[in-house]
Amino acid sequence: QQTFAGDVGEPYQIGVIKYPQAVYGGIECNMNPVVAVQDKGQNTVTSVKNGTVMISLADNSFGEELIFSIIKQVNFTEVYKVISPSRLEWTNGTAEFQGISINRAGYGYHLVFSTDLDLPGSIECQSGAIGVLVGDPIKLRIIEEPSMSRVYGGKVFPHQPILHVLDKGNNIVKSDSNLWVAAILYANPTKTLLQPMEPSVTHVKEGVAKFKHLFLDKAGERYRFKYFLLKGDSDDIRELTATNVTVLGNAFDVLVGDPEGLTVIPRSIKSWAGNRPFLPQPKVLLVDAGGNVLKNVSDVDIDVVMVQSLSQ
Numbered sequence: 001q002q003t004f005a006g007d008v009g010e011p012y013q014i015g016v017i018k019y020p021q022a023v024y025g026g027i028e029c030n031m032n033p034v035v036a037v038q039d040k041g042q043n044t045v046t047s048v049k050n051g052t053v054m055i056s057l058a059d060n061s062f063g064e065e066l067i068f069s070i071i072k073q074v075n076f077t078e079v080y081k082v083i084s085p086s087r088l089e090w091t092n093g094t095a096e097f098q099g100i101s102i103n104r105a106g107y108g109y110h111l112v113f114s115t116d117l118d119l120p121g122s123i124e125c126q127s128g129a130i131g132v133l134v135g136d137p138i139k140l141r142i143i144e145e146p147s148m149s150r151v152y153g154g155k156v157f158p159h160q161p162i163l164h165v166l167d168k169g170n171n172i173v174k175s176d177s178n179l180w181v182a183a184i185l186y187a188n189p190t191k192t193l194l195q196p197m198e199p200s201v202t203h204v205k206e207g208v209a210k211f212k213h214l215f216l217d218k219a220g221e222r223y224r225f226k227y228f229l230l231k232g233d234s235d236d237i238r239e240l241t242a243t244n245v246t247v248l249g250n251a252f253d254v255l256v257g258d259p260e261g262l263t264v265i266p267r268s269i270k271s272w273a274g275n276r277p278f279l280p281q282p283k284v285l286l287v288d289a290g291g292n293v294l295k296n297v298s299d300v301d302i303d304v305v306m307v308q309s310l311s312q
Helices: none
Strands: 013-018 022-024 032-039 050-057 073-075 078-080 080-085 088-090 095-096 106-109 111-117 124-126 130-133 139-144 162-166 179-187 200-205 208-210 220-231 239-247 252-255 262-266 281-289
Touching: 013 111, 013 124, 032 073, 088 095, 139 220, 139 239, 179 208
Parallel strands: 022 130
Antiparallel strands: 013 032, 032 095, 050 088, 050 111, 073 078, 080 088, 106 130, 111 124, 139 162, 162 208, 179 200, 179 220, 200 208, 220 239, 220 252, 262 281
16 A cells, blocks of 8 residues: 655635634633635645735624734744734734634624635635633623712712623623622712711622612712622621722712701700800701701791790
């Protein structure tokens, strides 16, 4: 039996040599896609050093686009000349694309390669299906917060903070049940406390953190929240582990609300018998739900009556 050494034929088509089958949203592919100029037997024609090849996503890939995070393309000792982030020159019949990522999680993405070479066979080829998985939590996105509406002292915020926990590709991280978000007052012009508790901590469910019943008593300008992502299986903040994932909210004002009560100052007054005047004289203040004084109200009548005391 005689063995013949097969020679590589003439350039006939292009084909995909390798591609990633699964990646994480927003994260560079763990396997760089490689495309080659091939003969009819799908052997790489290494003599090809002219022409270019372009990479893109197939039209059925959820309307997404490829993200290119680096420009220089390197394959061992060979450097592929970059025409643009999505186009390379052929080097020894191959081209390797690096620094590529896809943001949106989903299955059924396909890479499409096309060349400007004049070939008798196909000048376009397509990879198999690629799945994009949801990655680790890496950022917080504010969906609602107090700055979206008027805020009044002593009243719960009409827009309670709502945040999404996202991976690098901006996909909501729904699978991690041990995530928490804490809110603190980053800017606090009146040095008041966040009610009913500061810091306030809420459990992340299905990638969403929803705060409830938060309010501030004191009127002031440019309050601002900062939110922190925490990890752990306890609702005790002392047992949770901090991460480096934070986000700063927008500034908002707390306004003086409608009258809801009276406050007398000073609280205790000393007086002498014999129809002598109180010293000092009491002051009655009209206040809102947070104890803020309504200074511009002038059409309110206040009646003072003597209640039963020890002298009666």
